[in-house]
Amino acid sequence: MTPLLSVKDVSKYYGNRIGCANVGFDLYPGEVMGIVGESGSGKSTLLNCLAGHHAPDTGEVVFDTRTDGPRDTLQMSEPERRMLGRTDWAFVHQHARDGLRMGVSAGGNVGERLMAVGQRHYGDIRAQAVDWLGRVEIDEDRVDDRPTAFSGGMQQRLQIARNLVTGPRLVFMDEPTGGLDVSVQARLLDLLRGLVRDLGLSAIIVTHDLAVVRLLADRLMVMKSGHVVETGLTDQVLDDPQHGYTQLLVSSVLQV
Amino acid sequence: MIELTNVSKTFTLHNQGGAVLEVMRGANLTVPAGECVALTGASGAGKSTLMRIIYGNYLAAGGSVVVGGVDVTQSEPRDILKLRREVLGYVSQFLRVVPRVHTIEVVAEPLLSLGIPMDEAKDRAASLLQKLNIPEPLWSLSPTTFSGGEQQRVNIARGFAHSYPALLLDEPTASLDATNREIVLGLIEEAKANGTAIVGIFHDEAARERVCDREIDVTGFSPLAAA
Numbered sequence: 001m002t003p004l005l006s007v008k009d010v011s012k013y014y015g016n017r018i019g020c021a022n023v024g025f026d027l028y029p030g031e032v033m034g035i036v037g038e039s040g041s042g043k044s045t046l047l048n049c050l051a052g053h054h055a056p057d058t059g060e061v062v063f064d065t066r067t068d069g070p071r072d073t074l075q076m077s078e079p080e081r082r083m084l085g086r087t088d089w090a091f092v093h094q095h096a097r098d099g100l101r102m103g104v105s106a107g108g109n110v111g112e113r114l115m116a117v118g119q120r121h122y123g124d125i126r127a128q129a130v131d132w133l134g135r136v137e138i139d140e141d142r143v144d145d146r147p148t149a150f151s152g153g154m155q156q157r158l159q160i161a162r163n164l165v166t167g168p169r170l171v172f173m174d175e176p177t178g179g180l181d182v183s184v185q186a187r188l189l190d191l192l193r194g195l196v197r198d199l200g201l202s203a204i205i206v207t208h209d210l211a212v213v214r215l216l217a218d219r220l221m222v223m224k225s226g227h228v229v230e231t232g233l234t235d236q237v238l239d240d241p242q243h244g245y246t247q248l249l250v251s252s253v254l255q256v
Numbered sequence: 257m258i259e260l261t262n263v264s265k266t267f268t269l270h271n272q273g274g275a276v277l278e279v280m281r282g283a284n285l286t287v288p289a290g291e292c293v294a295l296t297g298a299s300g301a302g303k304s305t306l307m308r309i310i311y312g313n314y315l316a317a318g319g320s321v322v323v324g325g326v327d328v329t330q331s332e333p334r335d336i337l338k339l340r341r342e343v344l345g346y347v348s349q350f351l352r353v354v355p356r357v358h359t360i361e362v363v364a365e366p367l368l369s370l371g372i373p374m375d376e377a378k379d380r381a382a383s384l385l386q387k388l389n390i391p392e393p394l395w396s397l398s399p400t401t402f403s404g405g406e407q408q409r410v411n412i413a414r415g416f417a418h419s420y421p422a423l424l425l426d427e428p429t430a431s432l433d434a435t436n437r438e439i440v441l442g443l444i445e446e447a448k449a450n451g452t453a454i455v456g457i458f459h460d461e462a463a464r465e466r467v468c469d470r471e472i473d474v475t476g477f478s479p480l481a482a483a
Contacts, residue, residue: 242268
């Protein structure tokens with residue numbers, strides 16, 4: 001099987017400081033990988049390098065495109081990469097405001113991605129937007145409201161709907177449940193699990209919340225100071241951590 | 257079906273002076289299809305550790321653990337997950353679920369992940385919950401608020417939803433009353449008859465006598481015994 005995403009030797013330096021160094025992994029279709037580590041460990045830098053938001057200093061990010069097979073996204077032209085960002089890729093930001101257009105209605109936010117891939121029939125677009133709002137448990141009668149009128153948890157769910165409406169194959173998520181209260185978090189996690197299972201998505205989730213990765217991720221990558229210190233099956237890494245830093249991380253979680 | 261060869265296990269505690277605990281050495285175990293093996297030994301002897309190694313939850317330090325042709329110690333995460341979906345089931349002592357998910361969906365989930373349609377999976381889940389005497393009004397509630405015994409039975413229903421060719425059972429009859437204990441033992445016997453290879457921990461001696469073909473004392477796998 002061809003990996004959906006094959007990352008080789010990705011490094012990013014901020015001057016003399018290491019953002020992330022020599023990261024490599026293969027992600028297969030349907031797989032969900034979690035990246036954990038304390039803040040400043042390079043998780044988000046890595047995610048942004050993979051998603052094409054930052055240009056890494058070295059390395060390859062090879063994506064198995066629908067039309068041309070595996071291609072290094074770092075060598076693609078900007079329009080090609082943007083096209084990928086609108087179709088096969090999705091990026092869920094930690095703060096929903098970064099991923100939404102706050103001045104446009106909820107339906108418009110979801111519909112915009114459809115228009116970006118060439119859909120023009122307004123009725124169809126609206127119907128799909130309503131369908132997706134329903135899937136993320138937002139009432140149909142809120143379709144014409146702006147996200148500014150939504151709660152934080154609703155905004156986050158709207159962002160997810162906006163991202164998934166074009167049927168991406170790879171979703172990047174940066175702390176998707178950060179900043180939400182626990183009951184909303186549980187609901188969002190349940191929703192994400194269902195979507196991953198039903199749509200066969202692959203995802204890379206950056207978080208510092210170990211409970212989130214235990215529920216969502218198949219496998220885990222633990223980062224410290226820009227380096228990957230441990231990888232493996234999620235429950236194995238959490239229950240039988242091998243590296244000193246992972247042991248510290250796991251044993252530092254407060255029990256509820 | 258399940259074959260362990262020369263398995264060893266150490267824990268290195270990097271944050272406690274780098275202490276290295278060697279807990280298992282030279283563990284060998286073969287369980288053919290249709291056989292149930294009970295792991296015995298005092299508390300702390302390594303029964304659960306051995307189960308977790310078989311499930312791929314703990315990383316073995318050496319040796320091989322082959323379940324249904326897949327060596328758990330050498331496989332990629334996605335291969336282990338595939339094995340867990342299709343071949344190897346595990347009923348742990350405690351139920352761990354996503355909050356808010358309905359009991360019936362918790363039980364149906366292993367089937368859904370195999371691609372079985374929702375209706376069929378829910379039918380199977382319903383018949384198991386019925387069998388295990390979970391009252392129907394509870395099916396659409398999250399099991400997080402259930403009593404210990406009810407949670408245990410939901411957990412068992414989940415573990416038996418798919419007929420796995422290999423099954424690990426961690427105290428399946430603990431915290432159950434006599435009627436439900438009887439039902440669970442019935443499920444185990446049924447699975448055996450269907451050719452499931454089972455490794456279990458049973459503190460309940462009568463249950464062990466009834467469903468297990470063999471007992472393995474894991475004290476024999478401790479480094480002290482091997483030395």
